Amino acid sequence: MIVENGRRVVKLMRYQCRPAGKPSFNDVKLPSTYNARRDSLGGYWKDLFGYSHGTIVANAFFENVSRYAMEHRDxxxxxxxxxxxxEFRSRPQQDMLIACLWSHWTGRDEPDLLSFAAITDDPPPEVAAAGHDRCIIPIKSEHVDAWLNPDRSNLAALYAILDDRDRPYYEHRLAA
Known part of the structure; x- marks a missing residue:
């Protein structure tokens, strides 16, 4: 969900962000651009953070982890x-509004592309104990309008929204 012409709209987008102005080969060169690390919002993501914010609704997320990290052994x-x-699910199960950045990419002789990246941060203890070092950021519903209509002149307020996040407990299970 993004804001377009002052209204919330749902757009179909690819989950791996290709920021406008970046070459299309970055999709292969930088395959991890499906997540925007919170600690890099002022770096690689600076042209989107404070400008192009969105949310996705999810009640679960999936992560690749090392079997050894998951089993707490070397x-x-x-x-x-x-x-x-x-697979991680919140308990009690709930729909979460995941903070995202998005971009409308255009290129010569290539089709336009709408794409997004979920913002991630350090994991809560139960996700870290399962062997993963990052976690999506679910924002509180009272922050949705401010998140979707970012004020680039007040990045501190946007970081505050990410800090004042929902903090569900995540249970996990093998997904495959």
Missing amino acids: LAPDGKEQNVVL
């Missing part, structure tokens, strides 16, 4: 790293 000397996918 990789054996002859061991091979294994990846597992975990």
